Amino acid sequence: MIFTIISITTIILYALFFLKNQKLSIVGVILLLPIYLIKLNILGIPTTFLELILIGTFTGFFYKLLKERHDIKFYNFFIPIIIFLISAIISTKISSHYISALGILKAYIIEPILFFIIFINTFKTKKELDIIIKTLGITVIYLSIYAIFQKITGIGIGTSDPSWAIEATRRVTSIFPYPNALGLFLAPIVTIFLHKIIIKAQNNFKNSILNLKTFILNNIFDFVVFITGLLAIVFAGSMGAIMGISASIFLYIFILSKDKLKYFIIGFIGFILILTLPFTYPLANKTILLGDFSGKIRTQMWEEASNMLRNNFIFGGGLDNFKEALKPYHKKTFFELYLYPHNIILNTWSELGFFGLLSFSFVIVIFFKKNYKIYIYKLNSFWLENAGIKNIEILKYKKEIALIISLSMFTLLIHGLVDVPYFKNDLAILFWVIIGIGIINEKIDDNIVVIKK
Numbered sequence: 001m002i003f004t005i006i007s008i009t010t011i012i013l014y015a016l017f018f019l020k021n022q023k024l025s026i027v028g029v030i031l032l033l034p035i036y037l038i039k040l041n042i043l044g045i046p047t048t049f050l051e052l053i054l055i056g057t058f059t060g061f062f063y064k065l066l067k068e069r070h071d072i073k074f075y076n077f078f079i080p081i082i083i084f085l086i087s088a089i090i091s092t093k094i095s096s097h098y099i100s101a102l103g104i105l106k107a108y109i110i111e112p113i114l115f116f117i118i119f120i121n122t123f124k125t126k127k128e129l130d131i132i133i134k135t136l137g138i139t140v141i142y143l144s145i146y147a148i149f150q151k152i153t154g155i156g157i158g159t160s161d162p163s164w165a166i167e168a169t170r171r172v173t174s175i176f177p178y179p180n181a182l183g184l185f186l187a188p189i190v191t192i193f194l195h196k197i198i199i200k201a202q203n204n205f206k207n208s209i210l211n212l213k214t215f216i217l218n219n220i221f222d223f224v225v226f227i228t229g230l231l232a233i234v235f236a237g238s239m240g241a242i243m244g245i246s247a248s249i250f251l252y253i254f255i256l257s258k259d260k261l262k263y264f265i266i267g268f269i270g271f272i273l274i275l276t277l278p279f280t281y282p283l284a285n286k287t288i289l290l291g292d293f294s295g296k297i298r299t300q301m302w303e304e305a306s307n308m309l310r311n312n313f314i315f316g317g318g319l320d321n322f323k324e325a326l327k328p329y330h331k332k333t334f335f336e337l338y339l340y341p342h343n344i345i346l347n348t349w350s351e352l353g354f355f356g357l358l359s360f361s362f363v364i365v366i367f368f369k370k371n372y373k374i375y376i377y378k379l380n381s382f383w384l385e386n387a388g389i390k391n392i393e394i395l396k397y398k399k400e401i402a403l404i405i406s407l408s409m410f411t412l413l414i415h416g417l418v419d420v421p422y423f424k425n426d427l428a429i430l431f432w433v434i435i436g437i438g439i440i441n442e443k444i445d446d447n448i449v450v451i452k453k
Helices: 002-020 022-031 033-037 049-068 078-094 098-120 126-153 179-206 212-218 220-236 239-256 260-276 281-287 293-311 322-329 344-376 381-386 389-415 425-443
Strands: 039-042 045-048
Touching (some): 002 049, 022 425, 033 049, 049 425, 078 098, 098 425, 179 389, 212 220, 239 389, 293 344, 322 344
Antiparallel strands (some): 039 045
16 A cells, blocks of 8 residues: 555656656656666556656646647657557567566557657757756766676675676676666667767867867766776676677778778778687677577577567567467577567567567668768758858757767667667667657757758
8 A cells, every 4th residue: 555655646746847847857767767676566566666757757748738739749750650559569469478468568668659759849959968968878877886886896786697796707787687787778878978979089189179188077977977887888798788889889980981992891801800810719709609608599599589480470479478489499498488589670570570570670760861861961052151150060969969879779789689678668768768869959950950740
C-alpha cells in the first residue's frame, strides 16, 4: 500500500513539475535515465521509478495538449513510427510470454516513442540543445566517477560474475548490474563529446585563437565528460563500446578527407596489418574476429538466430520470446540461451518481426538523411551577401551538431553489431533522444535550412 501511495504521489508531483516547467522536467528525465534500476511493484504491476516520472510527464503533456490544443509534429517520422508500433503490438500478441511482453512493449516501445514526441515538440533553440547535450554529459560524469571508484576499490561492482571484483580481472559496472550495460549507455554520449572537442580544437588551432592550456580550461566540461567516460568504458572492458568510438574517429577522418579513395586504401591496408601483425593480432582476434570464447558464443548464437528467422521471416520470434523461439534451433549446448542474440539486426528482427526491423531501419535512414542534408548545405550567393555573422555562425553550429550526432548514432550501430543497444529502458530512450537531437538541430532557425514538417 505504501509503495502505491508513493508511486501515485510521484506521478502527480512530476506532472505538476511538467506543467510548471515543461522543458526542465524533460531535461530531468534525461538526467535520471538510470533510475529505471529502482524497481517497484504496484498492485501486482511491475514498474520502475523512471516509468513513474515518465507517466507524470505524459500526464502533464496530454493535459496541456487538451487545454491548449496545439499541433503535434513528427518531422517525417510518423509512418515508420506507426509501423514500428504496430509491429511491436503484433509481436506482443504472438509471444509465448504475453504478460512480460506487454511490459517490454510498454517500457521499450510505447514510452520511449511518447517521450520522443514530447521531446521534439518542446525544444527548438540552440541554447536548449546545448542544455540537452550538457545534461547527457552530466549523466556520463556521475556514472563514470562511481565506475572509477569501483576500479580503485573493488567496492559496489555487480555480483553476477565474481571475477569482475577480483583486481586482476576487474570490470566495473557503475550502478548497472553488468559491465556492458555501462558501455552501451556511455559510448554514444562519449562520442558526442569526443567529436565536440576535436571540432573545437580544429577550429581553434587552425585560426590560432587560444593556446592549449586556455583551450582546455575553456572546454573543461567537455574534457571531463570525455576522459571520465572513456576511463569508465575501458575499466568496464566493453570492447564493443571501444570499437564503436574508434570507428567513429575513422569515419570522421574519412568524411573530412579530400582524397577519400587514397584514405580508404590506406585504411584498408592498415586494417589488414592490424589483423596480421604479431603484436596486434591477439587483440584483433579477440575484438574484430571474435576469436575468444565470448566471440565464439556470439557467432554461434547468430547462426542459430538466423536459422530461426529463416523459418519465422515475417513475425520473428515474438517480443520477449527469443529464448523460447530459439530452443528448437539451439544445438550447441556449451553455452546457455540468452535473452537476445546480441546483434542489432537480429535483435530487432527477432523481437519485432521483419516489418519492425524495416521501420526501425527507416527511422535511422531518415535520421542520417536529415543530418546529411544539413551537413552539406551551402549558402547561396544571396545568403552570403545578406546573411549576418550570427546566421553564418548558426549554420556552422548546425553543421557541426549534424556531424557529431551522426557519429554518435554510428557508434551505437557499430556497438550494436555485437551487443544490444536498444532493448533496455534507458537505452531505448537514449536512442530516441539522439534521433530527437537531430530534429531539434534541424529546427534551429529553420529559415536557413528548409525543413519538412
